Every structure is written in structure tokens, then in C-alpha cells.
Amino acid sequence: LLRSSQPLSGPNRRRCREDEQLLGTILDEDERGFIIDTRSAQAAKQARMGGGGTEPKSSYPQWRRLHRGLERGRPLQESFIRLVEACSEASPGMDRWLGRLESSRWLSHVKAALSTACLAAQCLDREDAKVLVHGAEGTDTTLLVTALAQLILDPSCRSLEGFQELLEREWIEAGHPFQLRCARSASSHARGKQEAPLFLLFLDCVWQLSRQFPLSLEFGEQLLLTLFDNAYASAYGTFLCNNERERSLCKVKESTHSLWAWLNQPEEKQKYLNPLYSHNPLVIWPSVEPQSIQLWQGLFLRWIRPSQHLDEAWEEIQRLVKGN
Amino acid sequence: MEHIRMPKVENVRLLDRFSSRRAVVGTLYLTATHVIFVENGSETRKETWVLHSQISSIEKQATTATGCPLLIRCKNFQVIQLVIPQERDCHDVYISLIRLARPVKYEELYCFSFNPKLDKEEREQGWKLVDLNEEYNRMGVPNNYWQISDVNRDYGVCDSYPTEVYVPKSATAHIIVGSSKFRSRRRFPALSYYCKGNNASICRSSQPLSGFSARCLEDEQMLQAIRKANPGSDFIYVVDTRPKLNAMANRAAGKGYENEDNYSNIKFQFIGIENIHVMRNSLQKMLEVCELKSPSMSDFLWGLENSGWLRHIKAIMDAGIFIAKAVAEEGVSVLVHCSDGWDRTAQVCSVASLLLDPYYRTMKGFMVLIEKDWVSFGHKFNHRYGNLDGDPKEISPVIDQFIECVWQLMEQFPCAFEFNERFLIHIQHHIYSCQFGNFLCNSQKERRELKIKERTYSLWAHLWKNRADYLNPLYRPDHSQTQGTLHPQIAPCNFLYKFWSGMYNRFEKGLHPRQSVTDYLMAVKEETQQLEEELEVLQERLANLQKSQSGNNKVKSKQQDQSKQFGLYTSNNSLANTPQEYSNDLKSFPSRSPSQGDEDSALILTQDNLKSSDPDLSANSDQESGVEDLSCRSPSGGGCLPSEDSGKDSDEAVFVAG
Numbered sequence: 001l002l003r004s005s006q007p008l009s010g011p012n013r014r015r016c017r018e019d020e021q022l023l024g025t026i027l028d029e030d031e032r033g034f035i036i037d038t039r040s041a042q043a044a045k046q047a048r049m050g051g052g053g054t055e056p057k058s059s060y061p062q063w064r065r066l067h068r069g070l071e072r073g074r075p076l077q078e079s080f081i082r083l084v085e086a087c088s089e090a091s092p093g094m095d096r097w098l099g100r101l102e103s104s105r106w107l108s109h110v111k112a113a114l115s116t117a118c119l120a121a122q123c124l125d126r127e128d129a130k131v132l133v134h135g136a137e138g139t140d141t142t143l144l145v146t147a148l149a150q151l152i153l154d155p156s157c158r159s160l161e162g163f164q165e166l167l168e169r170e171w172i173e174a175g176h177p178f179q180l181r182c183a184r185s186a187s188s189h190a191r192g193k194q195e196a197p198l199f200l201l202f203l204d205c206v207w208q209l210s211r212q213f214p215l216s217l218e219f220g221e222q223l224l225l226t227l228f229d230n231a232y233a234s235a236y237g238t239f240l241c242n243n244e245r246e247r248s249l250c251k252v253k254e255s256t257h258s259l260w261a262w263l264n265q266p267e268e269k270q271k272y273l274n275p276l277y278s279h280n281p282l283v284i285w286p287s288v289e290p291q292s293i294q295l296w297q298g299l300f301l302r303w304i305r306p307s308q309h310l311d312e313a314w315e316e317i318q319r320l321v322k323g324n
Numbered sequence: 325m326e327h328i329r330m331p332k333v334e335n336v337r338l339l340d341r342f343s344s345r346r347a348v349v350g351t352l353y354l355t356a357t358h359v360i361f362v363e364n365g366s367e368t369r370k371e372t373w374v375l376h377s378q379i380s381s382i383e384k385q386a387t388t389a390t391g392c393p394l395l396i397r398c399k400n401f402q403v404i405q406l407v408i409p410q411e412r413d414c415h416d417v418y419i420s421l422i423r424l425a426r427p428v429k430y431e432e433l434y435c436f437s438f439n440p441k442l443d444k445e446e447r448e449q450g451w452k453l454v455d456l457n458e459e460y461n462r463m464g465v466p467n468n469y470w471q472i473s474d475v476n477r478d479y480g481v482c483d484s485y486p487t488e489v490y491v492p493k494s495a496t497a498h499i500i501v502g503s504s505k506f507r508s509r510r511r512f513p514a515l516s517y518y519c520k521g522n523n524a525s526i527c528r529s530s531q532p533l534s535g536f537s538a539r540c541l542e543d544e545q546m547l548q549a550i551r552k553a554n555p556g557s558d559f560i561y562v563v564d565t566r567p568k569l570n571a572m573a574n575r576a577a578g579k580g581y582e583n584e585d586n587y588s589n590i591k592f593q594f595i596g597i598e599n600i601h602v603m604r605n606s607l608q609k610m611l612e613v614c615e616l617k618s619p620s621m622s623d624f625l626w627g628l629e630n631s632g633w634l635r636h637i638k639a640i641m642d643a644g645i646f647i648a649k650a651v652a653e654e655g656v657s658v659l660v661h662c663s664d665g666w667d668r669t670a671q672v673c674s675v676a677s678l679l680l681d682p683y684y685r686t687m688k689g690f691m692v693l694i695e696k697d698w699v700s701f702g703h704k705f706n707h708r709y710g711n712l713d714g715d716p717k718e719i720s721p722v723i724d725q726f727i728e729c730v731w732q733l734m735e736q737f738p739c740a741f742e743f744n745e746r747f748l749i750h751i752q753h754h755i756y757s758c759q760f761g762n763f764l765c766n767s768q769k770e771r772r773e774l775k776i777k778e779r780t781y782s783l784w785a786h787l788w789k790n791r792a793d794y795l796n797p798l799y800r801p802d803h804s805q806t807q808g809t810l811h812p813q814i815a816p817c818n819f820l821y822k823f824w825s826g827m828y829n830r831f832e833k834g835l836h837p838r839q840s841v842t843d844y845l846m847a848v849k850e851e852t853q854q855l856e857e858e859l860e861v862l863q864e865r866l867a868n869l870q871k872s873q874s875g876n877n878k879v880k881s882k883q884q885d886q887s888k889q890f891g892l893y894t895s896n897n898s899l900a901n902t903p904q905e906y907s908n909d910l911k912s913f914p915s916r917s918p919s920q921g922d923e924d925s926a927l928i929l930t931q932d933n934l935k936s937s938d939p940d941l942s943a944n945s946d947q948e949s950g951v952e953d954l955s956c957r958s959p960s961g962g963g964c965l966p967s968e969d970s971g972k973d974s975d976e977a978v979f980v981a982g
Contacts, residue, residue, distance in 0.1 A: 087819065093635070093818070097818035097819060098625055098628055098629035098634070099625075099626075099629055101625060101819075102621070102622055102625035102626055102629070105621075105622075107621045107625070108620065108621040108622060111620075111621050115906045116906075118903060118904075118906040119906045121903075122903050122906060125903075126903065211837060212837045212838060213837070213838055213839055214837060214839050214841045214844075215839040215841075215844060216839065276841060276844060276845075282901075283903075284838070284901070285901050285902060285903035285904065287834050287835050287836075287904055288904065288906065289619075289834075289835050289904075290619055290620070290621050290623070290624030290625070291614075291624070291823060291825040291829055291835050292825070292835050292836075293621065294822065295819065297819065301819060305813065305817075305819070305820065306813060309736060309737045309738065309739070309740075309805055310738065312738075312739055312803070312804070312805060313738035313739050313798050316738075316739055316798045316800070316803070317798065317841075317845065320797060320798075320845055320848055320849055320852070321845075321848055323852050324848045324849075324851060324852040324855070
């Protein structure tokens with residue numbers, strides 16, 4: 001599984017021998033590879049005008065390109081805002097609620113993200129083919145897809161430790177611009193053109209996986225909520241800045257504490273572990289049918305619906321498992 | 325047997341609903357009670373059994389090159405698609421099934437031939453498991469305020485009521501009879517639930533025949549009697565569960581609702597729940613959404629909204645909450661009615677009782693609740709669920725809605741119910757299956773005439789025997805959630821109602837969580853229990869040894885013999901699950917999830933245990949984690965992935981450019 005950003009072919013369809021060689025060496029003689037472009041075919045074409053573009057078949061003969069347009073940027077932020085507004089509306093009728101849920105399109109984005117990650121995973125696992133994922137910049141939807149695909153495929157990413165490593169590798173080191181993306185959350189309308197909840201979308205997809213495979217992730221919902229909180233505002237330096245270069249310039253590692261160090265302390269860790277976990281060595285294929293994708297109530301209704309009874313249920317589960 | 329034109333057809337294909345590539349070839353059999361499809365495969369010979377009673381509709385579709393398709397839709401939401409090679413055979417099967425699925429006599433129903441190999445005494449015991457007299461005693465009646473009345477002993481007063489009803493002490497036979505003449509279908513006010521703590525009660529009836537201005541002294545006295553039976557309050561609520569417009573329209577037909585001016589000390593309230601026709605259409609629309617091939621999130625949510633189904637569920641729940649509050653918090657008695665007092669009234673009374681009394685949240689209590697508010701009070705099972713062929717306008721998912729209300733509550737209060745989702749699904753299944761005699765006919769009178777108890781078996785006994793499968797591992801009788809009244813959030817709460825895919829997509833295994841938390845926790849619980857018992861035994865042994873050791877120094881205590889290594893429950897991780905089709909660009913690749921391996925339908929039954937076992941016991945495996953992927957999904961030719969440069973974007977990607 002590889003990731004990159006878009007090739008800069010531009011309006012004149014420039015070629016780059018080194019890039020072609022690089023992609024060429026990845027594949028064997030008669031092997032096929034898939035390029036999953038997270039932009040729609042149309043958007044990818046339009047990108048050429050701005051200097052970007054796609055990999056033409058003639059120059060990359062062994063690679064097949066698939067387009068899966070995933071939402072990003074302002075439209076995704078708008079979707080997020082509309083959902084939060086729908087949730088906090090006092091007391092609409094039931095039908096209006098469903099209508100507003102639908103028009104926010106958030107769940108559609110969750111479905112699309114999971115589908116694309118599954119597609120990548122399917123190429124790797126079922127087709128035994130190599131996969132290159134990229135969008136435009138390679139810092140948003142690209143990371144969403146590669147991180148989710150690894151969760152689906154690789155059981156070691158589903159342990160608490162492995163998940164943290166996944167986040168470090170696929171989001172933080174890979175250069176997702178946290179500082180730009182996670183500035184104001186759902187209160188940001190027009191300001192902050194760079195604001196977009198990609199990381200939240202990722203966490204939502206992980207939550208969907210945990211709902212469909214409740215025994216296969218070593219961590220629970222509480223970890224996801226904590227990660228969400230810390231991406232926006234944190235006492236720790238883990239999610240600061242936009243990439244490794246900035247972190248090094250700001251001397252983040254020297255002057256702040258790591259979130260992981262705190263989370264992994266024995267007393268803290270207890271809160272985040274899933275008592276139902278038992279190592280599942282296989283690939284977990286989620287269903288992406290609409291019935292299978294649910295609203296993440298624990299996050300979106302966190303302050304709206306009373307969680308007392310569900311907390312009690314969770315405690316009961318822990319009690320049952322610990323008693324054993 | 326005379327209705328079966330074709331008892332056997334070979335080379336029939338059973339299609340997976342979503343992937344035509346996964347068709348299975350086998351033989352179709354028609355028996356007097358079931359349709360059976362047996363797979364041809366040498367090792368498995370998997371069988372799919374469908375009871376005729378479960379068949380809701382049969383659709384013969386246009387013949388194609390591959391054969392003549394036949395679509396069978398069931399009342400438990402299973403959908404079976406067959407392709408029969410010869411059009412003539414298909415037609416014969418179609419005609420036979422039409423007749424078989426619409427019995428005209430009760431004797432045609434499965435319950436009269438079903439034989440679980442129990443003797444006569446066991447059958448009787450089974451029927452005695454739920455005793456309503458015991459239940460009323462448990463509630464605390466008869467007492468100073470309530471008495472049992474046998475005025476209806478020969479069904480002379482109301483033929484849809486039971487022979488024994490509970491009425492206020494001050495309601496004489498004269499008052500009861502008089503009131504019954506002023507109520508639709510003679511369904512006079514009778515006790516449904518009595519709250520020992522504060523003497524408040526829930527009574528139920530049908531609408532008064534008040535028209536625009538008619539009055540009836542006895543009926544007014546009846547309501548007064550109900551009020552007097554609760555000294556703690558000086559008024560009662562009268563709740564009409566119909567929308568106001570409908571109730572008013574009824575007045576033109578000489579019926580209507582209680583006028584606060586005529587009845588002293590009542591507070592009248594409408595809680596609009598739509599009628600059976602609206603509900604039937606609502607379910608129909610929702611099922612159409614479920615049958616969509618590769619719906620987008622939008623299609624699904626719009627479809628769900630347009631059906632209005634969750635809105636209706638919420639309306640029933642809100643009514644139940646109102647009544648429970650009136651009884652528990654205000655200590656005020658409530659009289660509930662709709663039009664005929666056997667649909668919405670039953671729903672609302674049973675939801676309210678469930679909220680009020682933790683007993684009804686136990687397995688036994690739930691059975692008692694259904695016996696009381698649905699069976700004994702004359703809910704028209706036959707008409708509503710089509711035991712026999714009848715008027716399609718009478719069909720309506722009334723009890724299904726109640727069962728769903730219970731499920732919604734279970735989702736909100738996971739520790740509060742002794743039973744689990746599977747219990748509810750199996751009950752719903754058997755309401756339509758007619759395998760047991762509990763839900764036949766329209767009233768107690770009809771059931772007695774048919775001698776149901778002597779000729780059929782009770783579902784309750786069957787469920788009780790298998791109760792280990794139906795337990796909720798999170799339930800503890802001493803838990804705070806299981807005490808007292810449940811208080812669901814009233815507002816905001818629309819988002820709390822979820823689509824019940826476990827029921828409406830029951831047979832599409834791919835849609836559900838692949839690992840069952842319930843089953844896992846039950847296994848954990850069982851194992852803990854075993855370990856504890858083992859520990860006790862060992863501790864005893866240790867104590868004995870130590871006693872004998874003090875007398876004999878040479879004997880070493882065997883304390884190192886810890887509990888045997890019980891294998892910890894392993895969730896079925898050794899079995900992989902299959903990916904669904906994630907690419908939905910090409911039309912020939914539907915993106916639905918295939919049903920898991922060999923679990924295509926829940927009705928798996930082998931020839932041997934035909935007579936004794938429950939066809940849907942295998943439904944227990946609904947929630948097991950993925951089954952071994954037997955067939956590699958990558959086809960030989962075109963690949964399950966679209967070609968490059970796929971032009972069309974999937975729906976989700978179409979976003980409105982800023």
C-alpha cells in the first residue's frame with residue numbers, strides 16, 4: 001500500500017521519467033497495480049488546469065486507475081456543521097430529524113470513506129495487487145483511506161499500541177495538517193478555509209468498525225473521543241503543527257509531553273481498553289450498506305443525550321469480563 | 325394435499341438477493357405445511373424451510389432466458405427468490421402456493437399437525453405456564469377497590485373479552501352491562517394494570533357510542549367507579565389514542581369520544597396514533613426501502629423518512645410514557661381507548677405497563693404481558709396477521725410495532741431487560757408462523773371453541789425451555805436500571821430511535837455486526853459460573869484435606885491443583901468473513917453484502933429433526949461472526965473491479981461545488 005500526492009502533469013500533460021521509473025520498480029514483470037485517486041474523474045481532470053493531474057495509462061502501463069471521489073475541504077466542513085446543528089436542535093419532529101440528518105450528508109461521507117478503504121483492502125488482499133492512493137495533496141483523504149485500509153487488513157493495527165503507531169505513521173508523520181484542519185471544529189463557517197474534519201471522519205469510520213466488530217479492536221469508544229478532543233485542543237504536543245518539519249522547528253518533542261505517554265500509563269490505559277477484545281487474526285470486512293452505518297451518538301450527541309444507562313451497561317460488561 | 329399441483333421441482337435456482345452469481349441449484353418441494361428448498365451440493369445439502377403461514381405475498385415475474393422467477397415475501401421479512409426452469413412448472417408452483425398461503429380452515433394450519441413429541445401432560449403444563457389469575461393476584465387484585473367479575477362468563481356481554489375481567493368494586497353487573505351497550509363492540513372499561521403503590525390503575529375500553537350528544541348513565545357511572553377506586557386522586561385521565569380528526573369523524577357515525585361536560589372529573593386527552601391502514605402502508609414503504617438494490621445513504625434515509633415508520637413508533641412510545649407518568653408520578657388512573665380498543669389500546673397499555681413494572685421486563689413477565697393485554701383482551705390475531713385468508717385491509721403490523729417499541733427501549737436501557745433481541749424476534753416470528761396455538765383466532769371465545777389448548781402447543785413453554793438462548797447477559801435483578809419505572813427521555817429524543825435492521829433485514833447476515841456481544845458475554849458468564857463452582861468444590865476438598873492433614877503430617881495438600889484450564893471463549897475468529905462488493909460503478913456488480921457462506925436463511929432444518937425442533941433455532945446463529953469464505957470472490961474474467969477511468973462517480977461523491 002503506497003501513498004503520494006497528485007502527479008503534476010499540468011495542462012500540457014508533462015511526463016516525468018523518474019516518477020514513472022519509481023512506480024515501475026514497485027511492480028514485477030507482469031504484475032498489475034491499482035491507483036486509487038480519491039478525486040472524482042472530473043475533479044482530477046480539472047486539476048490539470050492548476051498544474052496537477054493524473055497518471056496517464058500510456059506512461060504507467062501496469063497501473064490501473066480507479067476514481068473514488070471523497071469529500072474534503074469546505075464541503076466536508078459544511079457537512080459537519082449541518083450535522084451538529086441538526087443534533088442540537090431542540091425538538092424537531094421525527095421526520096424533520098431524518099431529513100436533516102440526510103441533508104447533512106455526513107453518513108454518506110462515512111459510507112464513501114469506508115467503501116474506498118475496503119476497495120483498497122480488497123485489491124491488496126483479494127487481488128494480491130499493489131495499491132497507490134492519492135488525492136490532490138496527499139494529506140487528507142489519502143491518509144483516511146490508507147489508515148482505514150490498514151485497520152481492516154492488519155490485526156496488529158487493532159491493538160491499542162498498534163493503533164497509536166498507525167496514527168503516528170499515517171496521520172502525524174505523514175503530514176496531515178492538524179493545525180490548519182482542527183482549529184475551530186463545528187463553529188467555523190467561513191473563516192479558516194483550511195478547516196476540515198478529516199480526522200473526525202476517520203475516527204467515525206473506526207467507530208463504525210468497532211460497532212460491526214465489537215470483539216476485534218483492543219480499544220473502545222472512549223479512546224476515539226479522547227483523540228477527537230485532543231486533535232482540537234490538547235495539553236500534549238502530539239497533534240501540534242502541520243508536519244514533522246514544523247514540529248522540529250518548534251522543538252515540539254523537547255518542549256511538550258506526548259499524549260501517547262500519558263495514555264499508556266497503566267491507570268489511564270484501563271479506561272481505553274475494550275474488555276471484549278480478543279485478537280482476531282483475520283481481515284475484517286465491514287458492511288457499507290446504509291443500515292450498517294449509524295450515527296455516532298457517543299460523539300454527536302455527547303452532550304445532548306444522557307449517557308447514564310449506557311455507561312452502566314459498559315460498567316456491567318467490564319464487571320462481567322473482569323469477574324471471569 | 326389437494327392444493328399441491330406440483331410437489332417437487334428439480335433444477336430450481338435459489339438466488340442470493342444481491343448477487344446473481346451466488347445462485348444455488350437444488351430441488352423445490354411443496355408439502356402441506358412448508359415450502360422446502362434442498363441444495364444439490366454433495367456435502368452440505370443445505371435446506372431452506374418456509375412455513376406457508378409465513379408467506380405474505382408471491383410474485384411471479386417475467387420469464388427470462390434462465391427461467392421463470394418467483395419471488396416469495398414472508399411476514400417475518402425474509403425474501404426468497406427462486407428461478408424455475410419451466411414456465412409451466414413455475415405457474416403450478418405459484419398457483420399452489422397462493423392457495424397454500426391462504427388457508428380457509430384453521431385445521432390447515434401447522435399448529436394442528438406440529439408434533440414436538442411431548443405427552444398430553446407436558447402439553448397441558450405448557451399451557452399452564454402463564455396464568456393470568458396469578459398475575460392479577462401479583463398486581464394486588466382483587467382487593468378493597470377491585471373485584472373480579474364473571475358477568476361475561478358465557479361471553480354474553482362482550483364476545484371479544486375474556487370470561488373474567490377485573491372491575492372497580494362499585495361497578496355492579498348492571499353498570500357493566502349498561503356501559504357495554506354504550507361502547508363500540510361492547511368493550512366496556514376493564515382493568516389492565518393496577519399499581520399497588522398508589523392505587524392508580526390503567527383501564528381500557530373502546531370508544532363510547534356518544535355520537536354528537538348521546539349519553540349513558542351506566543357508562544358515566546363506570547368511569548366514576550374507576551375514579552373512586554383510586555382514593556388518592558379526584559379525577560381520571562381519559563386518553564383517546566386516535567388523532568383528534570379521526571375521533572371527531574367517528575361522531576358522525578354515532579361513535580366518538582367522552583365529553584368532559586358529561587363525565588364528572590375526567591381530563592380528556594388525545595394522543596394521536598394513526599390507524600391500521602396508515603401503519604400497513606408505512607411498513608410497506610419501509611420494506612420497499614429495504615429491498616432497494618445498492619441504495620445510497622440518501623436513498624435509505626429519505627425512504628425511511630417517507631415511510632414515517634419511526635414517527636409512528638415514537639407516537640406509541642410517547643403515549644405509553646404519558647400514561648406511565650400519570651400513574652407513577654401523578655398517581656392518577658387512566659382510561660385508554662381507541663376505536664375498538666384492540667389495537668392502539670393494546671399497544672399503549674402494554675408499553676405503559678412495561679415502563680411501570682419491572683416484572684414485565686423479565687422473560688416470564690413479558691409472556692404474561694402479551695397474554696394479558698393482547699391475547700386475553702381479544703386482539704384480532706387472525707385478522708391482523710392473516711392466519712386464514714381474509715380481508716387484506718384488516719392486515720396491519722400492530723403487534724410488530726409494540727415489539728419494536730420494546731427493542732427501542734432495550735437499546736436505550738441495555739441492563740433493564742432480562743431477555744435479549746433474539747427473544748423478541750422469535751416471538752414475532754411465531755406470531756405469524758402458526759406453529760403454536762397461542763396466537764390463533766380473534767378472541768378467547770374462538771380459541772375455546774376450537775379447543776386450541778387440547779389440540780396445539782404453547783409457544784411460551786417452548787421459549788421457556790430454551791430460555792438460555794434468550795437471556796440478556798447485562799441484566800441483574802438488583803441493578804438500578806431494573807428497579808422501578810423506566811424514564812425514557814422525552815425530548816430531545818428523535819435521534820434515539822434507530823432502524824431495527826435485526827428485524828427488517830433479519831436474514832441479511834452481512835448487514836449485522838459480525839460478532840455478537842450478547843453471545844460473547846453469555847459465554848463469559850457461563851464460564852465464570854463454572855469456574856466458581858469448580859472453585860467451591862476445590863475449596864471444600866482443600867478444607868477436608870487440611871482436616872485430615874492435621875491428623876497425618878505426611879499428606880501434602882493439593883493446593884497447586886488450580887482450576888482446570890477451561891478454554892476461554894474464543895469468538896469464532898478462526899472463520900473469516902467475506903467482503904461485500906465495494907465497487908458500485910458497473911451495473912452488473914450490485915454492492916450488497918452477500919449472506920455469509922452457508923447461512924443464507926435462518927431456516928435450516930435437516931430431515932431428522934423435522935418434527936421436534938424449532939425451524940428457527942438456527943436463527944440463533946444470526947449473530948455469529950463471519951463464516952468461512954468458501955468461494956473466492958474474484959471471478960475469472962472481468963474482475964470484480966471496474967475498469968480504469970470509470971466515468972461515473974458513485975452517488976456519494978457528487979458534492980455541490982461551493
